[in-house]
Every structure is written in C-alpha cells, then in structure tokens.
Amino acid sequence: MADLSSQAFPVNTPKFWGNEKELVAKCIETGWISSEGPAVKDFEGKLAARCQRRHGIACANGTAALDIAVQALGLGQGDEVILPTFCIISCINQIVRGGSTPVLIDSDDTFNMDVSQIAAKLTPKTKAILCVHTYHFPVDMAPVMALAKERGLKVIEDAAEMIGQTCAGKPCGSFGDISTMSFYPNKHITTGEGGMVLCDDPELAERCRKLRNLCFDPKKRRFVHEELGWNYRMTNLQAALGLGQLEFLDAAVLRKREIGQLYSNLLKGCPGLVLPPDLNKNEKNIYWVYGVELQPSVPADAEEVMRRLADAKVGTRPFFWPMHEQPVFLQMGLFKGLSFPVAERIARKGFYIPSGLALTNEEVTEVARRVRAVMEGLSG
Structure with missing residues (x-):
C-alpha cells in the first residue's frame, strides 16, 4: 500500500x-x-x-x-x-x-x-x-x-x-x-x-x-x-x-455510491458531523458529492473547518450560497427582507470533501482519517 x-x-x-x-x-x-x-x-x-x-x-x-x-x-x-x-x-x-x-x-x-x-x-x-x-x-x-x-x-x-x-x-x-x-x-x-x-x-x-x-x-x-x-x-x-x-455511466454511478458508503462507514460517529443518509423515500443516494453538515454544537462554521482541512491537505468546497443573500440581487432590489432558515443554515454549516471518481478506497480512507482528526481537534 x-x-x-x-x-x-x-x-x-x-x-x-x-x-x-x-x-x-x-x-x-x-x-x-x-x-x-x-x-x-x-x-x-x-x-x-x-x-x-x-x-x-x-x-x-x-x-x-x-x-x-x-x-x-x-x-x-x-x-x-x-x-x-x-x-x-x-x-x-x-x-x-x-x-x-x-x-x-x-x-x-x-x-x-x-x-x-x-x-x-x-x-x-x-x-x-x-x-x-x-x-x-x-x-x-x-x-x-x-x-x-x-x-x-x-x-x-x-x-x-x-x-x-x-x-x-x-x-x-x-x-x-x-x-x-x-x-x-x-x-x-x-x-x-x-x-x-x-x-x-x-x-x-x-x-x-x-x-x-x-x-x-x-x-x-x-x-x-x-x-x-x-x-x-x-x-x-x-x-x-x-x-x-x-459508455461507463453505470460504472460511474456505482463507484460514486461505493465512495459515499465507504465515507459513511469510516466517519460514523465522527464528532460534530451530520452525515448524508443512504436512502430517502426509497431513493438511493447517488453521492454526486459527499456533503456533510456541522452539528449546532460545533464551535465553528464551515469556513473555519474548511480552513483546517486545507491545512491538512484535504480539498473542500462550501455549499451553495442562497440566492436571497446574493449581493448582486440585493443591489437590484430583489429579495430584501426575505429569510429562508434551512437554506441559510446549510449554507453556513455545510461543505463537501473529496468526491471525484478517480479516488481509490485507500485515498478515501486517508481523507476520512484526516477529517476525523480535524473534527476531534475541534471538539477537544
């Protein structure tokens, strides 16, 4: 290895x-x-x-x-x-x-x-x-x-x-x-x-x-x-x-699901993280990305956790930023005074970790190890 x-x-x-x-x-x-x-x-x-x-x-x-x-x-x-x-x-x-x-x-x-x-x-x-x-x-x-x-x-x-x-x-x-x-x-x-x-x-x-x-x-x-x-x-x-x-779309979907399920097994019980479920109303998670959300008890937002993961050489991306909070639209006079609490929460608390199809199982395991180390460091 x-x-x-x-x-x-x-x-x-x-x-x-x-x-x-x-x-x-x-x-x-x-x-x-x-x-x-x-x-x-x-x-x-x-x-x-x-x-x-x-x-x-x-x-x-x-x-x-x-x-x-x-x-x-x-x-x-x-x-x-x-x-x-x-x-x-x-x-x-x-x-x-x-x-x-x-x-x-x-x-x-x-x-x-x-x-x-x-x-x-x-x-x-x-x-x-x-x-x-x-x-x-x-x-x-x-x-x-x-x-x-x-x-x-x-x-x-x-x-x-x-x-x-x-x-x-x-x-x-x-x-x-x-x-x-x-x-x-x-x-x-x-x-x-x-x-x-x-x-x-x-x-x-x-x-x-x-x-x-x-x-x-x-x-x-x-x-x-x-x-x-x-x-x-x-x-x-x-x-x-x-x-x-x-030609390999079915193989790509299968591999994404394997990566997602491996992450979920490795990160089960990781302090501070809400992991994505494998099923929702009988639909299987396709794990296009492996997105996680920070629990309310975590004393940091997604940006801080992502900075710590970057120090550990783990690439991340934040979740989308809601349209009603986009400066360009607020400047146009759109969406002023609107609030959408779920979107606001997940935008601030959510991010995803390496999810590309080229990841090997060994690489997924190493990424999960580093994610767990960062989260355990945050929880003291």
Missing part, C-alpha cells in the same frame, strides 16, 4: 475509463473538431435515449443549457418562476436577465427545494417551476408535476448533479417540459465543459437549436437574423469525450 500521509487530495479528480483518448484522437485525425462534427449528434441521441427523451441539444455548458431552456419556453417580462433559493447562480441568471421575477422556496432536509411550500407561492403570474436536484437525492417530482398539470405551468428540471440517478423509477432528465445537464469535470459524465438540453416536443427542440446557434435560420439567407441567440455550441471534440464517458 502506498504511503499517503503527505499526499494532498483535491476536491475532485475526474476519471477516464479507457477509450476517450481514441475517440478524441479520431476527431483530430479526421479534422472534425468544430460543432459540425458527427460526434455531436451521436452524443445528443445516445444521452437523450438514456434519459428517455426524444431530443437532445448539446451546448457549451450547463449554464448555457439553463439559459436556452428559460428562453425557449418564452419566459420573460412579468412572468414569475418558482425555484429554490439554495442552488448555483446559473439557475437564476436568465430568469432575471429575461425580466421574469424569481420566486424562491426554502430547502428541506435533503437540501432540495421543499416542494410542500410551492403551492402557497403561486400567483396568476406564475408561469414555470424550476426544480434543481441537489448533491445527493432528486427533488420529489411527483407533487411538482401534479401541481404543474393542475395549474398549467411549465417545468424545467435541472439534472446536472443527478446524471444516472432515478426518481420514482424514471431517469432524472426525463421530467417536465425541458431538462438540463452539465458535463463539468465533477459530473458523472464530463466533456471538460459542456451541457445539454433535453425535451420531447420537436418544436421546442428546434427552438433550442436555434437559440444555441445565434438564431441562424436555415430557411433564410445566412448571416441574416430576426432575433438574438447565443453561440452556445458544443464542439465535436467535447462530444467525442462525452461518448466515451457515457
């Missing part, structure tokens, strides 16, 4: 399973490196099929996918969109930029949006609900879908952190009018940067494709535009990498 006592552990190291290099090399050999290459459509079709969707629209990153989704659904001035306060800022960017009003929901104990609070926030101006699966478990989609059907609302599903996860037996990425994914290096499938929009409606899919490609209209003269879009295309190189990763 290697001596890991002096090794530093980054918060994420991606895993390449075997044939990614060959697929990317083929792009270079054939000259197909731009978004025009054949791997893009192949990747779109195969991931859409995996998610039980009819259409996939590959794009530059997960933020681009969300921008396209919001714009494609026609959300704009005067519309209200329900979403969690506890999420990455990408989720809210185009809602605000497009003139819609974001209406925020607090978290539940899974770190997801508390869906029981949605109905009370609906008004005649509500047009859509954005569900964001977070860290460990999917959002409870059944009541969301029922409410959306009853009220005639659009549903956007951000499945970036749940690639390969299921909800009530259906794949994440299959819910609502439109779904989005990210292929950043810490995701279960990575293309370096990259994202995808998934939907079933052919007209909506074509709308997404136009928005992704500067709103070029194939029926009109090239470089003549009647509306604005983005250059949000994915390259053939990225798609080739994604195809190689997609």
